Amino acid sequence: MSTMAKRKKSVSGELALIARLRAKAGTLSGRRIRLGIGDDCAILRAPRGHELLVTTDFSLEGRHFRRAWHTSQSVGHRTLARGLSDIAAMGGRPLAAFLSLALPRAVARDTRWIDGFFEGLLALAEESNVPLAGGDTAEAPGDEVLTDIVLIGSAPAGHALTRSGARPGDEIYCTGALGGAAAELAALARAPGKFRRAQAGDAHPHLFPQPRLAVGQALLRRRLASACIDVSDGLSTDLAHLCEASGVAAELDAALLPAHPLTAALAPAKQMAAVLHGGEDYELLFTAQPEVKVPRSLAGVPIARIGRVARYNKSRPRMTILAEGTRFELQPRGWEHLR
Numbered sequence: 275m276s277t278m279a280k281r282k283k284s285v286s287g288e289l290a291l292i293a294r295l296r297a298k299a300g301t302l303s304g305r306r307i308r309l310g311i312g313d314d315c316a317i318l319r320a321p322r323g324h325e326l327l328v329t330t331d332f333s334l335e336g337r338h339f340r341r342a343w344h345t346s347q348s349v350g351h352r353t354l355a356r357g358l359s360d361i362a363a364m365g366g367r368p369l370a371a372f373l374s375l376a377l378p379r380a381v382a383r384d385t386r387w388i389d390g391f392f393e394g395l396l397a398l399a400e401e402s403n404v405p406l407a408g409g410d411t412a413e414a415p416g417d418e419v420l421t422d423i424v425l426i427g428s429a430p431a432g433h434a435l436t437r438s439g440a441r442p443g444d445e446i447y448c449t450g451a452l453g454g455a456a457a458e459l460a461a462l463a464r465a466p467g468k469f470r471r472a473q474a475g476d477a478h479p480h481l482f483p484q485p486r487l488a489v490g491q492a493l494l495r496r497r498l499a500s501a502c503i504d505v506s507d508g509l510s511t512d513l514a515h516l517c518e519a520s521g522v523a524a525e526l527d528a529a530l531l532p533a534h535p536l537t538a539a540l541a542p543a544k545q546m547a548a549v550l551h552g553g554e555d556y557e558l559l560f561t562a563q564p565e566v567k568v569p570r571s572l573a574g575v576p577i578a579r580i581g582r583v584a585r586y587n588k589s590r591p592r593m594t595i596l597a598e599g600t601r602f603e604l605q606p607r608g609w610e611h612l613r
């Protein structure tokens with residue numbers, strides 16, 4: 275833990291928070307951690323023959339969550355899920371997580387909120403077998419909770435999945451279902467009180483997204499995928515990233531897209547928008563060479579073929595979608611942050 279922030283806040287407050295963090299995280303010491311929380315740095319052992327993967331993700335109140343809408347368990351879970359999903363997208367194994375937490379004074383004193391936050395974060399950490407190996411706390415300058423998660427992972431040297439390996443003729447696949455997080459967020463905005471008792475699990479794609487670590491690892495181990503990305507910003511945006519990185523175009527088929535059952539509650543015009551552009555589903559979007567046999571499910575998660583990679587031609591749209599017999603241009607529309 276850095277001591278930088280201590281001058282600005284009550285030292286005893288931060289020490290108490292660190293003590294809680296250490297007590298909670300201490301139960302999760304991985305054999306990859308030679309030295310965890312309590313020194314100036316953690317010391318990690320990288321597995322032999324592996325490369326390290328590093329990713330960092332903000333979760334900012336007002337942008338990614340609201341304390342009035344999200345329970346602290348959900349905020350903790352989502353903070354870690356964002357980082358784990360990036361490790362999943364590369365086919366990696368998480369080695370350790372590092373958390374930076376800036377709390378407004380009132381929240382720093384709210385032990386129920388803090389306990390809930392760590393409960394949510396550490397439950398997912400335990401499930402994903404990743405120790406929380408360090409972090410930093412500070413008093414937030416404003417009234418918003420700000421968190422940042424750093425994930426260190428590993429993948430066999432030279433074999434991590436990347437966005438840039440898709441080639442014309444490859445098939446396009448995605449895991450699970452799409453649009454569920456956007457649909458649940460819409461329901462949450464209407465009636466946050468209904469979700470106060472929501473628990474982690476597949477039923478809550480927005481509040482408790484399930485990063486697809488086991489699927490990503492299976493794709494890597496079985497050499498199934500030519501390229502992979504996680505769907506954090508929405509199918510249309512993340513597919514655009516993959517296409518740009520690979521220098522290819524994509525042709526989707528609307529009839530093949532796996533709409534999450536929660537999208538049925540949306541107005542018909544909004545259902546397809548949630549599937550195509552709704553963010554934070556944290557599913558994996560990947561491509562595979564046409565001769566590769568991709569199973570219908572991996573690690574218990576359904577896999578859907580949703581389209582095909584095509585040659586990119588500057589004079590034609592990068593992405594198209596076939597809907598009711600007509601092919602339309604598909605624009606990356608991403609997801610809108612909370613307002």
Ligand SMILES: [Mg+2]
Pocket residue numbers: 359360363503504506
């Ligand atoms: Mg990502």
